[in-house]
Amino acid sequence: MTARPAGRSGRRAGDSKTSEAILEAARGQFAEHGYNGATIRAIAARAQVDPALVHHFYGTKEALFAAAMRLPVVPSEVLSAALASKPGDRGLGELIVRTALTLWETDGVRETFLGLLRSAVTSEDAAIMLREFVAESILGTLVRIVDVRGTGAEVEYRAGMVATQMVGLGLTRLVLGLPAVAQASVDELAATIGPSVERYLTGEIKLPDRFAG
Amino acid sequence: MTARPAGRSGRRAGDSKTSEAILEAARGQFAEHGYNGATIRAIAARAQVDPALVHHFYGTKEALFAAAMRLPVVPSEVLSAALASKPGDRGLGELIVRTALTLWETDGVRETFLGLLRSAVTSEDAAIMLREFVAESILGTLVRIVDVRGTGAEVEYRAGMVATQMVGLGLTRLVLGLPAVAQASVDELAATIGPSVERYLTGEIKLPDRFAG
DNA sequence: GGCAGAATTCAACGTTTGTAGAGTTCAACG
DNA sequence: CGTTGAACTCTACAAACGTTGAATTCTGCC
Numbered sequence: 001m002t003a004r005p006a007g008r009s010g011r012r013a014g015d016s017k018t019s020e021a022i023l024e025a026a027r028g029q030f031a032e033h034g035y036n037g038a039t040i041r042a043i044a045a046r047a048q049v050d051p052a053l054v055h056h057f058y059g060t061k062e063a064l065f066a067a068a069m070r071l072p073v074v075p076s077e078v079l080s081a082a083l084a085s086k087p088g089d090r091g092l093g094e095l096i097v098r099t100a101l102t103l104w105e106t107d108g109v110r111e112t113f114l115g116l117l118r119s120a121v122t123s124e125d126a127a128i129m130l131r132e133f134v135a136e137s138i139l140g141t142l143v144r145i146v147d148v149r150g151t152g153a154e155v156e157y158r159a160g161m162v163a164t165q166m167v168g169l170g171l172t173r174l175v176l177g178l179p180a181v182a183q184a185s186v187d188e189l190a191a192t193i194g195p196s197v198e199r200y201l202t203g204e205i206k207l208p209d210r211f212a213g
Numbered sequence: 214m215t216a217r218p219a220g221r222s223g224r225r226a227g228d229s230k231t232s233e234a235i236l237e238a239a240r241g242q243f244a245e246h247g248y249n250g251a252t253i254r255a256i257a258a259r260a261q262v263d264p265a266l267v268h269h270f271y272g273t274k275e276a277l278f279a280a281a282m283r284l285p286v287v288p289s290e291v292l293s294a295a296l297a298s299k300p301g302d303r304g305l306g307e308l309i310v311r312t313a314l315t316l317w318e319t320d321g322v323r324e325t326f327l328g329l330l331r332s333a334v335t336s337e338d339a340a341i342m343l344r345e346f347v348a349e350s351i352l353g354t355l356v357r358i359v360d361v362r363g364t365g366a367e368v369e370y371r372a373g374m375v376a377t378q379m380v381g382l383g384l385t386r387l388v389l390g391l392p393a394v395a396q397a398s399v400d401e402l403a404a405t406i407g408p409s410v411e412r413y414l415t416g417e418i419k420l421p422d423r424f425a426g
Numbered sequence: 427g428g429c430a431g432a433a434t435t436c437a438a439c440g441t442t443t444g445t446a447g448a449g450t451t452c453a454a455c456g
Numbered sequence: 457c458g459t460t461g462a463a464c465t466c467t468a469c470a471a472a473c474g475t476t477g478a479a480t481t482c483t484g485c486c
Contacts, residue, residue: 009449009450009451009465009466012451012452012464018463018464019463033335034247034249036247036250036335037249037335039442040443040445041442041443041444049464049465050465050466051444051445052445052446052464052465052466052467053464053465055445056462056463060444060445061444061445118335120388120389121247121330121334121335122246122247122250122331122334127388127390130389131389131390131391134391135391135392156392157397159393160385160392160393160394161393161394161405163381163385163391163393164378164381164382164385164394164406165377165378165409166381167384167385168377168378168379168381168384168385169377171380171381171384172377172380172381173377175334175340176333176340176343176344176347176380177340177344178344178347178348178376179369179373180369180370180372180373180374180376181373181374181376181377184370184373191418191419192374192413192418192419193374193377195418196378196409196413199409200405205404205408206404206405207405222433222434222435222436222479222480222481224432224480224481224482224483225433225434225481229432229433231433231434232433252472252473253474253475254474262434262435263434263436265434265436265437265475265476265477266433266434268474269432269433269434270433273475274474274475
């Protein structure tokens with residue numbers, strides 16, 4: 001019965017795509033500040049919405065994070081499509097590097113990747129998310145599509161080496177902003193780093209004894 | 214004039230190495246949670262000390278971070294020492310990878326590196342710190358000691374490529390804990406990744422036009 | 427032996443955080 | 457046209473944060 005200041009509350013007119021806007025704002029904030037750094041209030045402000053509405057739609061901050069980090073593209077499909085244009089193994093590494101770099105320049109994907117990366121280093125839960133995402137969605141798809149050399153543990157090891165190079169490339173270019181890397185073009189980086197990735201996948205590398213056989 | 218509960222306050226007996234303990238606790242917390250995630254209260258608790266004492270010694274949280282992140286070793290000296298045993302360029306990359314991995318297993322260095330890395334992704338200030346640290350202390354020393362191929366911008370580009378691989382290795386192994394990388398031995402990783410690093414430094418890489426000359 | 431100053435703790439402040447509940451307005455359907 | 461439920465805002469709370477000032481106890485010097 002207490003009088004409210006003015007008719008600003010209540011449902012808005014028109015078809016509401018507000019929950020979408022909240023998700024996008026959340027992606028942006030998570031990408032810029034990581035899980036802990038992004039506040040619900042800042043996300044709400046970015047979406048021009050009351051903080052309580054965020055809670056109304058997504059319940060908890062954790063749930064919002066999970067919803068926002070759902071990729072707008074399916075990794076396996078992108079990888080398949082990119083690799084389909086190269087039947088052989090020639091230039092395979094270069095193609096992989098180029099695909100990743102191009103994806104990272106895509107709206108939505110870039111924010112999601114950055115959000116996961118930034119959150120993974122400070123939140124153990126997010127680290128598990130990213131690790132499983134990299135291990136299964138990316139590396140898993142990769143070894144399924146590409147003819148990685150060897151079998152079993154060796155394949156996993158080779159894929160892991162690819163991960164070290166690619167994650168490092170992303171971090172150095174997008175987060176750290178090391179000039180030499182951040183200012184280089186996709187072509188340059190693909191040409192330089194591609195061969196390393198290719199060597200990890202199919203090259204002659206001195207394998208430890210436990211991969212004997 | 215208000216009576217205090219009991220004589221628990223005041224200066225402790227014996228020579229106090231408390232400020233040292235606080236620094237070590239801070240390193241641990243920054244390494245585990247990053248700049249924002251590490252709280253002064255948690256650091257104080259870890260050092261078994263009142264939160265106000267932390268502030269008494271170091272003033273602000275930012276100053277404490279700066280003090281805690283001062284490396285217990287001098288990068289240029291370690292690099293020089295490690296590379297001194299290899300006069301030629303043969304096995305250079307492997308040596309670099311091995312040196313980094315070994316350093317990361319050293320107490321104090323490991324915490325500092327992790328603290329910087331974890332903080333750099335969420336705090337812009339820490340990102341600048343890490344970027345400058347990598348650019349000057351690490352890459353700068355590297356190109357001063359090692360005979361990197363080329364001149365000027367090309368050297369910087371090559372050093373940047375090394376950074377992508379090494380930062381990625383550290384992140385994947387220490388933070389992400391990707392099994393294939395985290396469980397591998399120093400020898401295995403050095404043997405596998407070394408050649409990539411060496412190629413970035415001295416190998417034939419297709420350089421973009423802007424390095425012509 | 428007294429006194430200055432450093433070491434240490436206590437209690438409290440002003441903010442900011444995630445979350446909760448109750449209230450208000452609109453759209454859709456009968 | 458009336459009802460229902462979803463969209464939306466306001467106010468508030470309890471917890472945790474960095475920081476501060478005053479009080480207390482010890483050490484070291486004269």
